[in-house]
Amino acid sequence: MSTVLKFLQAFPRGLSIERLYALNGGCFSENERMAVLAELSDLARSGLARRRVDGLWFAAVSSGGLNARVVGAAVSTGLDGLERNVLTAAPFKISFSPVDVEVERSEAKPLALDPQALLRYWRSALRSDPRGAMSEAVDRHGAVWHLIAGHGPLVPEADLRATMVIELDALSPDFREALLKRAANENALAIGWPLAVGRRSGVPVIWPVGLISATWTRQDGQLHIDIALDDILINPDWIKGAARQAGWKAAQLEEIFGAEEGVGLQSKDFLERLREAMARQTRSKVSGQNLASELDPTHEGIFDCAALFLPDDSTFTAGAVRDLDEIAQWPPERLVQSALAPALGLEPSYQPAKPIAAVNVGSLNAEQIAAVRAASEAALTVVTGPPGTGKSQAIVSMAASVILAGGSVLVASKNHQALDAVEDRLGGLVPDADFLVRTLDPEREIDRSFRSVLGDLTNVKTRAAAPVDIVLLKSLEHMAINRAAMLDAMLERDRIESELAELHERLETRRKFSAQAPVAIEEDLAPMSLWARVLAAISLLLRGRAPEMGEAQSKVVSLSSLEARLSELHSARKALRASDSVVQLSDQIAELAQRVLSMVVKERVSLSNECLSVLEDAKADLDFQGRQTAVPFPVAQTILGPRPLWLASILGTPKRIPLETGLFDLVIFDEASQCDIASALPLMARAKRMVVVGDDRQLSFIPQLGQAKDRNLMQAQNLPVEQMSRYAQSRNSLFDFAKRLPAAHKILLRQQYRSVGPIVDYISSEFYGSALKVAYDPERIVTPKAQKAGIAWTHVAAPMVSEGNNVNRAEVRAIVEQIQKLLLSENYTGTIGVTSPFRGLCCANPVRDSSRESNMVAGVHEQTHLPDLQD
Structure with a gap:
């Protein structure tokens, strides 16, 4: 029995x-x-x-x-005669109102803030998003999740916020009690919509397909739920379940829905992708306008239903929240030993044992080399990398410089594609040595942690490698030091030349006009006549700016002082060392660095018997203590010896890398404009210095927190709202935050290698203040017949007709005709890329080909989709 x-x-x-x-x-x-x-x-x-x-x-x-x-369930009898529980929904009403827009405030005087209070604020901001991987059993309805019904939409349009009202009596007693228990957890919950019913191990299971972040309050017997943003995350548990039931591979669905941790979609784009991928699984029209009031869990498929889901430890941000709970208890003397110091306005205490020589392992320009130097020295470096300016090459050389010096590097991003690019470049430096760890890559089913790497190291027997040639290593360091001195001399020479030109112009103007109205100036700050003040103002205007009140009098100096300064600058220029060929020296450094790096890495991955014994003992102890025991700091440091380079997703790091102060020598955040502040803080705590790489002119992150809620979270930690916009989780990406920090060493990469002149000029003038420069090789361009490389606009005289999927058929036909002309009529041999802000422009089964780089012809940038020529 x-x-x-x-x-x-x-x-x-x-x-x-x-x-x-x-x-x-x-x-x-x-x-x-x-x-x-x-x-x-x-x-x-x-x-x-x-x-x-x-x-x-x-x-x-x-x-x-x-x-x-129990409220929320009813009995029905199926065809087989068994009792079934049809879940019934609590009704809601929803309204929309304008958002509370925060007024910009002056930040002229930096505030002295309590670092622990800041950390607690960011922890609360992170906890306010309860979404994550969710699978629910039917019998937990009315306990930790509850069906709701009403007229939508569920998400607000831009500049609006949604408020959903539910009578508390309409909810089950258990659910209301569960709300009270979580009241101290920033009153967050997730709205799941639509709902998928499936089976797991033969048992019915409920999966929310999309997850919407919301907060709640109790008011006069009602539950008020606030929804601030149109941002829907895909439930990864549904991805896995739907793949099994609908004949998809999980990687295919992740590709369609862009299922990155913490990266959401707008509702229109979400629905379009759902209709394309799940047409056979949808049991009713999914629109969110008229949500069903009942759900029969015996019927499988996707239904236009919604439910409230209470948060648990499965949320995307749970690991980061736990880390911030602990970090918020750290005293200031511990915080300053990590890369958190500049982020919290503290003075870093970490000093490297020896200077790190900034090398390049490929061709780098002066700005990229400056970024590598800053990464090797500064506590915080912010690199602005517009498209095609070689930020990945700079990141690779940053990591190589630290590894050559015996250090360790953590490269992190929310974007798995960004990590793919860095992995390909870094792994290719020493392809025959296993020195790199990719912690998470769903497409390749990679999931590695310090604990799993510890097990790998104890199982892999490595042969002793040849020792590093110390002479070559010292030669490389000496060459890097010499190049740094040469670049500094070049910068100083440019500064002197600029000041000399200004002084010559100033002296010429002074001699010309003072002869007509001589002015006697005994001291530099002597009282000035009206005419002398006019001359000073003219000098400032010649320098390209208008004088401020009282500035002309304070800046006027005597003719003899100007001539003395001129002589001083000539002497300084003469004393500068002669500049050898920096380009030639950089090529030599790149060649030698790759050879020496191979030696250093192979020696590091070759474990000595003593090191192997330490790791084996550590693994045995950890296995005995249990799976939840974290890898202790000394053991983690030992692991970083043979595995000095780690690539990690930002939200996945807390689960896979132990929380130890300054564990890594350097953390590099790539695509930082797509990351929020709070999620990055636990990674800063794990490193001694940090580099933030991004571009605020590209796609930014979508905040999951409204400004009104954000201000409330600040005030809950006794932080002033005035002058706090730079710290706000609801307003800033990690890149925005870092570049506004006083301690930031900021570098802009200007050389654009990907596009031809007219395209670069357009992008530069419209978005980058004309700062970018063309560095593209014209010999690489394959132009169509009778066309010049650049931007060509084609007007399509057709109005946009909404078809529910962002398709303009006239534009599609125009694109197809142009491609047919190029390929069929003109036999064009170059590559073609088609881009669109919406998936609807592409065919139902787009061919993704991001591996090839497109030529910059007719204003088309990198290749993303090839439409069906028969469309």
Whole structure:
């Protein structure tokens, strides 16, 4: 007889699913819990057990006895005669109102803020987004999730906020009690929409397809739910379940929905992708306008239903929140030992044991070399990298410089594609040495942590490598020091030349006009006549700016002082060392650096017997202590010896890398404009210095926090709202935040290698203050017949007609005609790229080909999709 059936017969008053878990010894095992659910399902099918609407299970021979009714469930009888629980929804009403726009405030005087209070604020901001991987059992309805129904839409349009109102009496008592228990957790919940019903291990399971962040309050017997943004995250648990049931591969669905951790979609784009990918699984029109009031969990598919889901430890941000809980307890003397110091306005205390020589392992320009130098020296470096300016090459050389000096590097991004590019370049430097760890890559099913790498190191036997040639290593360091001195001399020479030109012009102007109206000036700050003040103003205008009140008098100096300064500058220029060929020296450094790096890396990955013994003992101790035990700091440092380079997703880092102060010598944030502030803080704590790479003119992150809620979180930590916009989670990306920090060493990469002159000129003048310079090789361009490389505009005289998927058929036809002309009529041999802000422009099954770089012809940038020529 079934063990579960024996328990049911022994308790005629019924057993809840939690009691059955406990009696069966499965409280702490997911597999055992699923086994209990599967056995209950089999017993119900065979008529030996039934579940009543109050959630209790009974043996079929038992009368049950109780008639309690839980709000949110009703009984229906299926064709097979079994009782089924049709879940009923709590009704809501929704309204929309303008957002509370915050007024910009002056930040002339930096505030002295409590660093622990700042950390607690960012922790609260992070906890306000409760979304994550969610799978729910049917019998937990009314306890930790609850169906809701009403007229949508569920998300607000731009510049609006949505407020949903639900009568508390319409919710189950258990759900209302669960809300109270979580009231101290920033009152956050997730709205799941639409809902997918499937089966796992033979048991019905509910998956929210999309997740919307919301906050709640109780007011006059009602539950008020605020939704600030049109931002929908894809539930990764649904991705896995839908892939199994719909014949997709999980990687394919992740590609379609862009399923990055913490990266959402707008509702229109979300619905379009859902309709394309899940047409066969959708059981009703999914629009969010008229949400169903009932859900039958015995029917599988995707339904236009919504539900409230209370947060748990499965949220995307749970690991970062736990880290911030701990970091907020650190004293200032510990904070200053990490890269958190400049972010919190503290003076860093870390000093490297020896200077790091900034080398290049490929061709770099002066600005890229300056970025590598700053990364090797400064506590905080901010690199602005517009498209095509070689930021990836700079990142690779930053990592190589630190590794050559015996250090370790963590490269982090929210974008897996950004990590792919860095991995390809860095891994290619020493392809025959396993020195790089990619912590997470869903497409390749990679999931590695310090603990798993520890196990790998104890199982892999490495042969002793040849020792590093110290003479070559010292030669490389000496060459890097010489190049740094040469570049500094060149910058100083440019500064002197600029001042000399200004002085010559000033002296010429002074001699010309002072001869007509001589002015006697005994001292530099002597009282000036009206005419002398006019001359000073003319000098300032010649320098390109207008004088401020009182500035002309304070800046006027005597003619003899100007001539003395001129002589001084000539002497300084003469004393500068002669500039050898920096380009030639950089080429030599790149060649030698690759050879020496190979030696250094191979020596580091070759474990000595002593090191291997330490790692084996550490693994044995950790295995004995249990799976939840973190890798201690000394062991983590030992692991970084043979594995000095780690590539990690930002939200996945807390789960895979131990929280130890300054564990890495350098953390590099790539695509930082797509990352929020709070998620990055735990990674800063794990490093001694940081580099933030991004571009505020490119796609930025979507904040999951409204400004009104943001201000409330600040005030809850006794932080002033005045002058706090630079710290606001709701306003700034990590890149925005870092570039406004006083300690930031800022560098702009100006050389654009990807596009031809007219395209660069347009982008530069419109978005970058004419700062970019063309560095593209024209020999690489394959131009169509009778066309010049550049931008050509084609007007399509057709209005945009909404078809529900952002398609303009006239524009599609114009694009197809142009491609047909190029390929069929003109036999064009170059590559072609088609870009669109919406997926609807592309065919239903687009061919993604981002591996090839497109030629910059007719204003087309990097290749993304090739439309069907027969469309």
